[in-house]
Amino acid sequence: MNSDNKRILSGMRATSPKLHLGNYEGALRNWVDLQNKGYEMFCMVADWHSLTTMSENSGEIGHNSIEITKDYIAAGLNPEKSAIFIQSHVKEHAELHLLFSMMTPLGWLERTPTYKEKKAEIEGAEREPYGLLGYPVLQTSDILLYRPYGVPVGRDQAPHLEIGNDIGQRFNRLYKTEIFPTYKYLIPEDETRAKLPGLDMRKMSKSYDNGINLSDTAEETAKKIKTAYTTPTKIKMDDPGIPEGCAVCQYLKVYSPDWQTQWEEDRQGLRGCSKNKNECIEAVNEYFRPMRERRAQLADGDVLEILNKGAERAREVACATMVEVRVAMGLLA
Numbered sequence: 001m002n003s004d005n006k007r008i009l010s011g012m013r014a015t016s017p018k019l020h021l022g023n024y025e026g027a028l029r030n031w032v033d034l035q036n037k038g039y040e041m042f043c044m045v046a047d048w049h050s051l052t053t054m055s056e057n058s059g060e061i062g063h064n065s066i067e068i069t070k071d072y073i074a075a076g077l078n079p080e081k082s083a084i085f086i087q088s089h090v091k092e093h094a095e096l097h098l099l100f101s102m103m104t105p106l107g108w109l110e111r112t113p114t115y116k117e118k119k120a121e122i123e124g125a126e127r128e129p130y131g132l133l134g135y136p137v138l139q140t141s142d143i144l145l146y147r148p149y150g151v152p153v154g155r156d157q158a159p160h161l162e163i164g165n166d167i168g169q170r171f172n173r174l175y176k177t178e179i180f181p182t183y184k185y186l187i188p189e190d191e192t193r194a195k196l197p198g199l200d201m202r203k204m205s206k207s208y209d210n211g212i213n214l215s216d217t218a219e220e221t222a223k224k225i226k227t228a229y230t231t232p233t234k235i236k237m238d239d240p241g242i243p244e245g246c247a248v249c250q251y252l253k254v255y256s257p258d259w260q261t262q263w264e265e266d267r268q269g270l271r272g273c274s275k276n277k278n279e280c281i282e283a284v285n286e287y288f289r290p291m292r293e294r295r296a297q298l299a300d301g302d303v304l305e306i307l308n309k310g311a312e313r314a315r316e317v318a319c320a321t322m323v324e325v326r327v328a329m330g331l332l333a
C-alpha cells in the first residue's frame with residue numbers, strides 16, 4: 001500500500017527494562033509492519049507515564065527507556081525511517097496535557113476502566129496520585145500532537161483511545177477549529193494477538209510476572225514454557241486437550257506454521273503436553289532468534305544518539321501543532 005505519508009504514533013511505558021511478547025504482538029509487530037508499508041512512524045517510550053506507578057522508585061526509568069529502545073530496534077524499527085523518541089524529551093507533550101486538562105470533564109476520566117482498576121489496587125486517597133486520573137489526558141496529548149492517521153496498540157488501550165478522540169473533538173468544538181481529525185485504532189484483528197495470554201492464561205502483563213520477554217535467552221524461554229498452563233483435564237497423553245484454553249497452544253497458534261495440525265492432534269488426544277511444549281519452545285525461539293542476536297549488538301551510546309535524532313524529528317511536528325493550538329485558543333503563540 002502506498003500510504004501517502006500517513007502518520008502513526010504509539011508508545012509503551014518504561015516500567016520494566018524488558019518488553020514481553022504481549023507488547024510485541026499487540027503493538028510493536030504492527031509498528032514494524034506499518035513502517036515497512038511506508039507509514040511515517042513516531043514510536044515513543046512513555047517515561048512520564050511510568051511515573052503513575054513508579055514515582056517512589058523512579059531511578060530505573062532512564063535505564064528502562066534505553067533497554068526498551070533496544071527492543072524496538074531489535075524487532076525491526078529502523079531509526080533511519082522511524083522517529084524513535086522519549087516522551088519527556090519533547091516538552092510539548094506536557095504543555096498540551098496541561099491545556100487538555102483544563103477542558104476534559106472529570107466524569108470521563110473517573111469512568112475509565114483502567115483508572116478504576118488501578119485505584120482499587122491503591123489504598124486510600126492519600127496514596128492516589130493526581131497524575132493517575134489524568135493518565136488518559138497525557139496519552140491523548142501524546143497522540144494528538146502528531147495528528148496521526150492511526151494508533152497501533154493492544155486491546156487494553158481501547159478505552160484510552162476513545163477518550164482521546166473525544167477530547168480532540170471537544171477541543172475542535174470549543175475553539176471552532178478542525179485541528180484534530182479523529183484517528184483510527186489499529187488493534188490486531190486476531191484476538192489472540194490483541195490480548196496475548198500469559199503463561200498462566202491471564203493477560204500477559206508485567207504486573208502479573210507471567211510473560212516471556214523479547215530479550216529472554218532460549219534457555220529462559222524454554223524454562224518458562226515448561227511451566228505454562230495447559231488443559232487441566234488433560235492428564236494422560238491421550239486425553240483430549242482444549243487448545244483455546246491452553247497457553248502453549250495459544251503460542252503455537254501465533255508462532256508455529258503447523259499450528260492447525262498441532263491443535264487438531266491436541267484436540268483428539270493424539271499428542272501429549274510435553275510434545276506441545278517442546279514444539280512451542282522451538283517455534284518461539286526460532287521466531288525471536290534474529291531479534292535477540294540483533295539486540296546483543298546494540299550499544300547504549302548508539303541508542304542515545306538515535307533517541308536524540310528521534311526527539312528532534314518529533315519536536316518539529318509537535319511544535320507546529322502547538323502553534324496552531326495556542327492560536328485557536330486565543331493565547332499568544
Ligand code: TYM
Binds near residue numbers: 013143
Ligand atoms: P503499555 O506500556 O501497558 O503497553 C504497551 C503496548 O503493549 C500492548 N499490550 C498488549 N497487547 C496484547 N497482549 C497483551 N497481553 C498486552 N500487554 C500490553 C498495549 O496494548 C500497548 O499497546 N498507555 C500505554 C502507553 C502509551 C501510549 C501513548 C500508547 C502512552 N502514550 C500513546 C499509544 C499512544 C500503555 O500503558 O501501554
